Amino acid sequence: MKKHKYKILLFLFAGIYLSNSSAQSGKVKFNGLGRSYINTSNISGNVVNDDTITGKKVNAGVNILDLNFNIMPNKTNEIVAAARVTNQFGGFWGNGLALTFRQLYIRGVIANAVRYRAGDIYVKNSPYTTCNSIQEDSYNESEIFHLYKDFVYYDNFHQKDLWHLQGADVDFGLTFKKYVKELLVDGYIARNNTASILVKPETLYEGAKVTLNQSKYFNLTYHFANYFEMQATANTGTEFHNPVHTADFNINLGNEKIKFKIFGEAGMSKVHIKSDSTFSDLTDNFIDFGGAVEFVPVGFTTSVSFHQVGPDFRSAGAQSKRLDYGATQQIYPQYTNAQVNRSVSLFDITKDENIYATTITNLLMQYNPVYGNVLPYGIATPNRQGGILKIDYDVPNKRFKLFAVANILEEIRGQGTNALRNYTSIEVGMDININKAINYKKILKFTAGRKFESTYRNGDTISKINFLSDLFDAGLQWEFANKFDLLLGVKILNAYGNEFIPVRDDHNRITDFNAMKINCNELLSGGGLRYRYSESIFLTLQYLNFDFTDNNKKSNNYNINQFIILFSMKF
Numbered sequence: 001m002k003k004h005k006y007k008i009l010l011f012l013f014a015g016i017y018l019s020n021s022s023a024q025s026g027k028v029k030f031n032g033l034g035r036s037y038i039n040t041s042n043i044s045g046n047v048v049n050d051d052t053i054t055g056k057k058v059n060a061g062v063n064i065l066d067l068n069f070n071i072m073p074n075k076t077n078e079i080v081a082a083a084r085v086t087n088q089f090g091g092f093w094g095n096g097l098a099l100t101f102r103q104l105y106i107r108g109v110i111a112n113a114v115r116y117r118a119g120d121i122y123v124k125n126s127p128y129t130t131c132n133s134i135q136e137d138s139y140n141e142s143e144i145f146h147l148y149k150d151f152v153y154y155d156n157f158h159q160k161d162l163w164h165l166q167g168a169d170v171d172f173g174l175t176f177k178k179y180v181k182e183l184l185v186d187g188y189i190a191r192n193n194t195a196s197i198l199v200k201p202e203t204l205y206e207g208a209k210v211t212l213n214q215s216k217y218f219n220l221t222y223h224f225a226n227y228f229e230m231q232a233t234a235n236t237g238t239e240f241h242n243p244v245h246t247a248d249f250n251i252n253l254g255n256e257k258i259k260f261k262i263f264g265e266a267g268m269s270k271v272h273i274k275s276d277s278t279f280s281d282l283t284d285n286f287i288d289f290g291g292a293v294e295f296v297p298v299g300f301t302t303s304v305s306f307h308q309v310g311p312d313f314r315s316a317g318a319q320s321k322r323l324d325y326g327a328t329q330q331i332y333p334q335y336t337n338a339q340v341n342r343s344v345s346l347f348d349i350t351k352d353e354n355i356y357a358t359t360i361t362n363l364l365m366q367y368n369p370v371y372g373n374v375l376p377y378g379i380a381t382p383n384r385q386g387g388i389l390k391i392d393y394d395v396p397n398k399r400f401k402l403f404a405v406a407n408i409l410e411e412i413r414g415q416g417t418n419a420l421r422n423y424t425s426i427e428v429g430m431d432i433n434i435n436k437a438i439n440y441k442k443i444l445k446f447t448a449g450r451k452f453e454s455t456y457r458n459g460d461t462i463s464k465i466n467f468l469s470d471l472f473d474a475g476l477q478w479e480f481a482n483k484f485d486l487l488l489g490v491k492i493l494n495a496y497g498n499e500f501i502p503v504r505d506d507h508n509r510i511t512d513f514n515a516m517k518i519n520c521n522e523l524l525s526g527g528g529l530r531y532r533y534s535e536s537i538f539l540t541l542q543y544l545n546f547d548f549t550d551n552n553k554k555s556n557n558y559n560i561n562q563f564i565i566l567f568s569m570k571f
Contacts, residue, residue, distance in 0.1 A: 027071065027072050027073065028069065028070065028071050028072070029069075029070040029072075030067070030068070030069060030070075031068050031070075031570075031571055032065065032066045032067045032068050032082075032570075032571060033064075033065075033066045033154075033568070033569065033570050033571075034063075034064065034065045034066070034567075034568070034569045034571070035062075035063070035064045035065075035151070035566070035567065035568050035569075036061075036062075036063050036064075036565075036566070036567040037061055037062055037063075037064075037564070037565070037566050037567075038060075038061035038089065038564070038565045038566075039059075039060055039061065039562050039563065039564045039565075040057070040058070040059050040562065040563045041057070041058045041059075041060070041331055041332075041560060041561070041562045042056060042057050042058075042560070042561050042562075043056055043057075043332050043335070043558060043559070043560050044056065044558065044559050045548075045557050045558035045559045046554055046555045046556065046557045046558065047335045047336055047555065047556060047557065047558045048335055048336070048558065050336075050337070051335060051336050051337055052337060053336075053337050053339065054332065054334070054335045054336070054339075058331060058332070059089075060089065060330075060331075061088070061089030061090075062086060062087065062088050062089060063086070063087040063089070064084060064085070064086050064087075065084070065085045065086075066082060066083070066084050066102065067082070067083050067084075067085075068080065068081070068082045068083075069081045069082075069083075076108050076109045076110075076112075077106070077107070077108035077109075078106070078107050078108060079105075079106050080103070080104070080105050080106075080107070081101060081103070081104050082101065082102045082103035082104070083099065083100070083101050083102065084099070084100050084101075084102050085097070085098070085099055086098045086099075086100070103119075103120045103157075104119050104120060105117055105118060105119030105120045105121065106118050106119055113172055114170060114171075114172040115170070115171050115172065116168065116169065116170050117168065117169045117170075118167075118168040118169075119166065120157075120164065120165075120166055121164075121165055121166070121167055121168070121169045121188060121190065122157075122159060122162040122163070122164055122165075123162065123163050123165060123169065123188050123190070123207060124161060124162045124163065125207055125209050125223040125224075125225055125317070126221070126223045126246055126248055126265060126318075127161075127265075127318060127378065127379045127380060128223075128244070128246050128265060128267060128286055128288070128309075128315055128318050128379070128380045129207065129223040129224070129225040129244050129246055129267075129315060129317055129318055130163060130207050130223075130225050130317035130318060131161050131163075131317065131318045131378065131380070132158060132160075132161045132162055132163045132320075132322060133161060133318075133321075133322060133377070133378030133379070133380075134161065134322065135321070135322045135323040135349065135371075135372075136323075136371050136372025136375070136376065139427045139428075139429050139449035139450065139451045139471070139473065140403075140429030140430070140431070140447055140448065140449030140473060141447075141449065141473055141475075142447050142473055142474060142475020142476075142477075142488075142489035142490075143445075143447070143475055143477045143487055143489070144475055144487040144488065144489035144526050144527070144528065144542065145350050145351075145473070145475070145489050145491065145524075145526070147487075147540070147566075148350055148351040149350060149351070151353070151568075152351065152352070152353045152356060155353045156353055156356045156358050157358065158322065158356065163317065163320075163360060164358065165188075165190035165191075165192065165205060165360075166190055166191055167188060167189050167190025167191055167205075168188065168189060168190075169186070169187070169188040170186070170187055170188070171184070171185060171186035171187070172184075172185055173185070179214070180212065180213070180214055181213045181214060181215055181216075182213045183210070183211070183212055183213075184209075184210070184211040184213070185208075185209075185210050185211075186208065186209045186210075187206075187207070187208040187209075188206065188207055188208075189204060189205070189206040189207075190204065190205045190206070191203075191204055192204060192205045192227070192359055192360055193359060195230075195233035195234045196234060199234065199236070200229075200234055200236065201229040201230050201231055201232075201233045201234040201236060201239065202229065202230045202233040202234070203227065203228065203229050203230075203240075203362075204227075204228055204229075204230065205225070205226070205227050205228075205316070205317065205360055206224075206225070206226050206228075207223075207224060207225040207226070207317065208222075208223075208224045209221060209222070209223055209224075210222045216252060217251065217252050217253065218249070218250070218251055218252070219249065219250050220247065220248075220249045221247065221248050221249075222245075222246075222247050223244075223245070223246045223247070223248070223267070224243070224244070224245055225243070225244045225315065225316075225317045225318075226241065226242065226243040226244070227240070227241075227242045227316035227317065227360060227362050228240065228241045228242065228243075229241070231274065231275075237275050237276075238273055238274060238275050238276045239273065239274040239275065240271075240272075240273050240274075240362055241270075241271070241272045241273075241274070242269065242270070242271050242272075242314055242315070242316050242362055243269070243270055244267060244268070244269045244270075244314075244315045244317075244318075245267050245268060245269075246265055246266065246267025246268075246286075247265065247266065247267065248263070248264060248265035248266075249263065249264055249265075250262070250263050251263070254294075256296060257295070257296055257297055258293065258294065258295055258296065259293070259294040259296065260291070260292070260293050260294075261291060261292040261293075261294075261303075262289075262290075262291045263289065263290060263291070263292070263305075264287075264288060264289030264290070265286075265287075265288045265289070266285070266286065266287045266288070266289075267285065267286060268283065268284065268285040268286075268313075269282075269283070269284055269285070269312075269313050269314050269315055270282065270283045271283075271312075271314050271507075271508075273507065276507075279507055282312040282314060283312070284310030284311065284312035284313040284314070284382075285310055285313065286307075286308060286309040286310060286313050286380070287306075287307075287308050288305060288306070288307045288308075288379075289305060289306060290303055290304050290305025290306060290388070291303065291304065291305075292304075292390075297396070298393075298395075298396070299392075299393060299394040299395055299396050300391075300392070300393045301390075301391070301392040301393075302389070302390065302391045302392075303389070303390045304387065304388070304389050304390075305387070305388045306386075306387055306388075307379070307384065307385065307386060307387070307388055307409070308384070308385035308386075308412070309379075309380060309381060309382050309383065309384050309385070310382065310383070310412065311382055311383040311411075311412055311413040312382065313380070313382045314362075314382070314508065315380055316360050316361065316362045317360050318377075318378065318379075318380035319364060319377040319378070319380050319381070319382070320357065320359075320360045320361050320365065320377075321357060321365045321367065321376070321377060322356060322357060323344070323349065323355060323356060323357070323367075323371075324355055324356065324357040324365065325343075325344050325355070325365070325366050325367060325368050326365075326366055327344070327354055327355040327356075327357075328341075328354060328355075329342065329344065329348045329352050329354060329355060330352050330354050331348075331352070331560070332560065335558070343368070344368065345522060345546070345548055346371075346491050346493055346522045346524045346546070347522075347524055347544075347546040347560055349371070350491075350524065362508075363504070363506070363508060364377065364382075364504055364508050366501075367501075369455070369467060369469070369495075369499045369501065369516070369518070370469055370493070370495040370518060370520065371469075371471075371493075372453070373423070373453055373455050373467065373469065373499065374407055374409065374423040374424070374425040374453050374455070375407065375409075375425070383411050383412050383413055383415075384409045384410075384411070384412070384423070385409060385410060385411075385412050386407065386408045386409030386410055386423070387407075387408050387409075388405070388406070388407050388408075389404075389405070389406045390403075390404070390405050390406075391403065391404045391405075397436060398433055398436060399432070399433050399436045399437050400430070400431070400432055400433070401430065401431040401432075402428075402429070402430045403428075403429050403430075404426070404427060404428045404429070405425075405426075405427045406424075406425070406426050406427075407423065407424070407425040407426075408423075408424055409422075409423040409424075409425075410422045410423065411423075415500070415502060415510065415513070416463070416500065416510075416513055417457075417459060417463045419457050419458055419459045419463060420457065421455055421456065421457045421465060422454075422455070422456045422457070423453070423454070423455055424452075424453065424454040425451070425452070425453045425454075426451070426452045426453075427449070427450070427451045427452075428449065428450050428451075429447075429448065429449040429450075430447070430448050430449075431445065431446075431447050432445065432446045432447075433445050434446060442479035442480075442482075443477055443478065443479035443485065444477075444478050444479065445476070445477045445478075446474075446475070446476055447473075447474065447475045447476075447477075448472075448473065448474045448475075449472070449473045449474075450470070450471065450472045450473070451469075451470075451471045452468075452469070452470050452471075453468070453469045453470075454467070454468050455467040455468075455497075455499060464498075465497070465498060465499055465500065466497045466498065467495075467496075467497035467498060467499045467518065468495065468496060468497050469493070469494070469495040470493070470494045470495070471491070471492070471493045472490075472491070472492045472493075473489070473490070473491050473492075474489070474490055475487070475488060475489035475490070476488040476489075483531055483532045483533070484529065484530070484531055485529065485530040485531075485532065486527075486528075486529060487526075487527065487528050487529070487530055487540070487542070488526070488527045489525070489526050489527075490523070490524070490525045490526075491522070491523070491524040491525075492521075492522075492523055493520075493521065493522040493523075494520075494521050495518050495519075495520055495521075496518055496519040496520070496551075497517075497518060497519075498515070498516060498517050498518070499515075499516045499518070500513040500514065500515055500516070501513065501514045501516060502514075517552060518552075519550070519551040519552050520548070520549060520550050520551065520552075521547075521548075521549040521551070522546070522547070522548055522549075523545075523546070523547040524544065524545070524546045525544070525545050525546075526542055526543060526544040526545070527542065527543055528540055528541055528542025528543060528564075529541050529542075536569065536570035536571070537568070537569045537570070538567075538568055539565075539566070539567045540564075540565075540566050540567075541563075541564070541565055542563075542564045542566070543561070543562070543563050543564070544561065544562045544564065545559070545560075545561045545562075546559065546560045546561070546562075547559050
């Protein structure tokens with residue numbers, strides 16, 4: 001334990017030394033993030049009334065210090081290392097103290113022409129090749145809940161729709177005098193999973209993007225992505241390959257007052273499993289095209305598109321989910337004397353980093369229709385076709401913002417029956433800056449979002465499907481005194497009906513269906529105070545309450561309430 005404490009001290013002294021040296025030489029920069037989090041949680045309700053095993057009250061907390069070192073030995077190269085010191089509350093005299101390196105990469109420029117990055121990289125191609133889709137639990141989340149979601153994303157390296165991988169990335173560009181403005185080339189390869197000798201080979205993920213910018217009016221991009229196994233790294237006898245090729249274009253027209261855009265993307269995928277005589281190669285394609293118009297003076301934009309993704313279209317980098325519904329939660333993962341696994345809920349999705357996936361997988365991961373049944377794998381969800389309408393309205397004086405998306409889709413191929421499911425999804429969000437409307441000099445902002453989904457399939461008593469879900473999110477942020485904020489928020493989820501969720505084998509083939517009869521309600525509410533020392537430092541005290549009601553089985557009902565103290569500092 002003493003050796004471990006000395007390592008921590010040495011690390012801290014090194015950070016201080018480097019930060020001092022940065023002021024002198026300018027070649028080393030030092031920054032980071034510190035966070036202290038304490039919570040007390042209580043569970044009650046039918047699930048624990050006769051439970052003699054589960055602890056009803058849990059106290060937890062952690063101190064985290066991230067130190068980032070940016071070392072520049074010259075003008076064209078940089079080394080970035082991110083180290084984390086963690087101390088779990090209850091770890092006295094050095095117990096529970098851990099030092100890990102979260103991130104390490106080298107980047108630079110070769111011959112003032114080619115940029116490279118090796119180590120931790122962030123990659124994205126198109127929504128159908130490589131894209132880390134936002135999870136489906138909410139739309140326009142209120143500040144009190146989004147506050148925790150930011151830390152969840154940070155801890156799992158989720159930046160917008162980028163995938164965080166370990167490998168190498170190279171990109172360069174060529175400019176031309178006539179006919180073509182520039183040609184941009186980007187390529188990467190990453191190690192996705194290590195091998196398990198008798199179970200699974202090592203998996204790699206590679207991709208490339210070539211963009212031709214003819215002018216500001218037209219561009220064309222070719223995308224390539226491939227998730228593949230290296231057979232020689234494990235004695236499994238098989239080797240999985242999933243190459244995807246797509247191309248997209250954008251045509252931009254109009255003037256300063258009104259702008260028009262025509263866009264589209266199309267491509268194909270293939271799944272090949274070498275040395276597996278039981279599997280026939282899968283090939284399929286997709287197409288996505290539409291148009292948009294923007295009325296610049298009034299801040300209004302609308303677009304409409306047609307979208308068709310084949311039933312056998314597979315793209316590991318686009319269809320991997322951010323949420324892992326099979327993961328174990330941090331708080332109350334089991335309950336009752338039978339120690340039944342508690343299902344992932346809105347409470348966990350909002351603030352539990354353990355249930356978020358960090359790697360790309362070739363399997364279509366399990367999902368819960370309660371939180372998203374129309375496009376559970378993002379826009380690249382297979383076996384869907386139909387129209388998509390989007391609207392964005394941002395009032396120029398920033399008083400009001402409205403955005404909406406409507407998906408009207410249906411299946412291309414029936415599952416277990418010739419009848420097809422029909423899907424409808426309507427998402428609406430708004431931000432109202434009340435302070436600008438009433439000339440209030442401090443922050444006074446109301447946010448709201450709602451997502452309604454409907455799944456319907458006609459048929460007999462057994463095969464018929466009628467499933468509805470409705471999620472509402474609202475929040476208020478009020479600066480009632482200088483730098484003091486009152487934060488309020490609520491999430492209300494209602495879901496009822498029936499669905500059949502496909503069960504798939506290791507090759508994504510449907511082997512069975514789980515029949516689900518759902519009638520549940522979830523309510524997550526919270527309130528608290530926040531003091532902002534600056535834009536990057538704050539302290540907040542909050543109370544959250546979560547109610548889960550299963551109307552089909554009252555014995556599953558429970559309530560979790562939680563008191564939280566959180567201090568965060570970026571430096």
